[in-house]
Amino acid sequence: MNPPRIVVVGAGHVGLYAALRLSKKLNRNHAEVVVIDPVPHMTYQPFLPEAAAGNISPRHAVVPLRRELKKCRIVSGEVTKVEHARKTVTIQPIDGPAYEMEYDHIIVAPGSVSRTLPIPGLSDLGIGLKTIGEAIYLRNHILDRLDVAAVTPDPEVRKASLNFVFVGGGFAGIEALAEMQDVVSDALKYYPELDPKEVHFILVEATNRILPEVGPEMGSYAARQLAARGIDLRLDTFLNSCVDGQIELSDGDSFRAETLVWTAGVKPSPMLQHTDLPLGPRGHVNCKPTLQVATLEGEVLEGAWSAGDCAQVPDLTNPGGWCSPSAQHAVRQAKVLADNIRQVVLGGAPTEYRHKHVGGVAGLGLNKGVAHVYGIKVKGYPAWLMHRFYHVSRIPSFNRKVRVLADWVLAFLLKRETVALGQLHRPREEFLEVTPPVTPKVKETEKPADKPADKVGSGSR
Template sequence: MASVGVVAAKRILIVGAGHVGLYAALRLSKKLNLHEAEVTVVDPQPHMTYQPFLPESAAGNISPRHSVVPLRRELKRCHVLSGTVTSIEHARKVAIVQPIIGPAREVPYDHIVVAPGSVSRTLPIPGLREQAVGFKTIGEAVFLRNSVLDRLDVAATTTDPATRRRALAFVFVGGGYAGVEALAEMEDMVKGALRYYPEIPKDEVRFMLVEAANRILPEVGPEMGAYTAVQLTRRGIDIRLGTRLDSCVDGLVKLSDGEAFEADTIVWTAGVKPHPMLQDTDLPLSPRGAITCKPTLQVVDAEGNVVEGAWSAGDCAAVPDLTSPDPAALCSPSAQHAVRQASQLADNIAAVVRGRKPVDYRHKHVGSVAGLGLYKGAARVYGIKVRGLPAWFMHRTYHLSRIPTLNRKIRVLVDWTLQLVLRREVVALGSLHEPREAFTEVAVPIPLPVRSPDALGRKAA
């Protein structure tokens, strides 16, 4: 009697645990059993950040811990590696992973999902690297909150008018979702905090939005973008359209319209670009550095040939938009597409593992919603324009439905419910960024002995 061979489980490696990586891993772990596939997720962070909640986390509407999803808790059927993929050699089907500590290791795979996401797209502006902060991670959101509240303390205490003006100047560069929502939420937070700072008149606080284009929030359309600009201006926010940041050396902000002033807080939200790690792979890339894909989310080369076993989606992928009349149109780098692409990608990998054909990703962008602070918003959904409180409610409802896991949905909902009856906290915890400073100030300095070549003090053989 002939023996029946056992088919080895396919090794599926997911690079990155953002919107695409986490959703794909969750879906694959449910659709494929352990005999069919082994799923490994690699990310330097032990959590996935739900980026649409960063503005509310910075403003104190949501606890920062509730806007992130712990990987090991949710991916129980996956193998989680805490490290960074430094390069991919798809010709050998091997990824090089640098753990948090220790030597790099090779991780072999049969299928790879390349989804490291995007990074801030910066420009060669003098002083930007030294003075500005981005707004893509939970750490940056917490830092911004602490920094803004700390500047209020500085302004309320100093007797120097120049120091006061500099502390109360808050500049946000970039008029897309991230910039407008972060600006609106922080202005709303500061306005609420000023009741505890009688030393600071409201008209001394200066919020500015700098945008190189002639409109903001292009995602919600020209009319709603104009509505947003009017609403922010009525709140005393200085909006500079068609203006660039030329320099910010030592906090001296110089704009292309000729104005110059000092500011302690400069937030850079002027777009994103595919993760630079993609340059260290042998996978085909588009001119903007994104991985070229078919509508099935399989990687393809310049001739349109499928690169077997390679998949991608989200911000780092160039995926054709089949719902657009333009044959060259690509899906926008939005959370709406990333979440849906992740589900289709996981279904397609499961289909290929089981010997079936993958299906094209097709999703018509239904619209966009933006939060502009408590009880304020702007939205355009199915061509319908919504403003104010209804748009704010739509914004919260949509993102509550999108954040993964029931655990996080409940925690966010509890945060919002408490906020209805309790005022938000306005405490700056700046010591989080330099936790050892207080200790090192009181610790007695002792000259350290000179180390021998063998750091462990072992005798030479």
């Protein structure tokens, strides 16, 4: 008899940590763990701003699945459908036809995607910050804008190239904004053609505060620090349009910019719409405190589990509330989820997830930060150290921890690299330019038939 199969959909914080723990707690005789994800790595998203800034190598902000999950079966593909009534998932591999896979237990953890709005021009101009590819692109794009501004004779192009707009005042937006301003400040030393006063970083935030995760006091401190560095904070302001780089804000201001970074929240993965699992009003998978998927009436679906950004999990420390979509909850939920599945597989009962939010830490660029942890408020250099040590302790594997620490040491000892590698995004362009096109030859399958002779008859000439 084959052991029960546990399918993990998605290899983010929940998927990776849960699969890793299951592979350690259950041997292959107890269960087979299958991890399905379109990319072969887990992205540690809190490190994306530092990867974009060049503080750490982009490869060190991701965790290779096959290296870390040696006891699991890795499937490189996309889950296009989940039919829990039949306990099957439909997988579209990287290449080849789609196929179905049966399971006994499923962990639905595809995570979240950027929450965008129907703003004119956003799809053409906007840059997200959810993947390592976007972080690399953002760095190259911003440094490339400095090159454009340094050589263009057009003052309007120069001005647009030096306007950098960030939308969203949460962790991702503020950390990316602060880190990229540091990068530009360092790079300007090598651009005598550019005046630092020409560079403008603008933050657009729909609410009246930033970094709500660290509390109002630390959020206000962060806002003052950013404003003192010359960053233009537009609170209670919306982006109305950005067609052809023309930024239109709800406060009436209008200007041109060639850089727009969108970090205004997240929403559950659209993949959930292709499942028969019960979803809440915001599109999240509805869960019990045990992290078991349940109907909206509270009936548990045996063998279905979920957690993280895509799940609606009751917060037992805040009756009536839900666990926030943060790495802090995702990592801890993954541990409880894996232990619960192990208990069920071995004939036990699951336990409830309970965790009181401890606060948050945020970096504000090199040597600057804010923190509000267990009621203790810290700012400046100590908070920045807390931010770094917390995240290096959270990233999976000793291998990655050592590599990240080595990157930080090198960044401390040596000057920051401020070169753009824009060719990464168009690697074949130069090759195509020097390769002449070839017109394919038409194969002769048979000789053309002789044309019949013109008929000459009465009345014809």
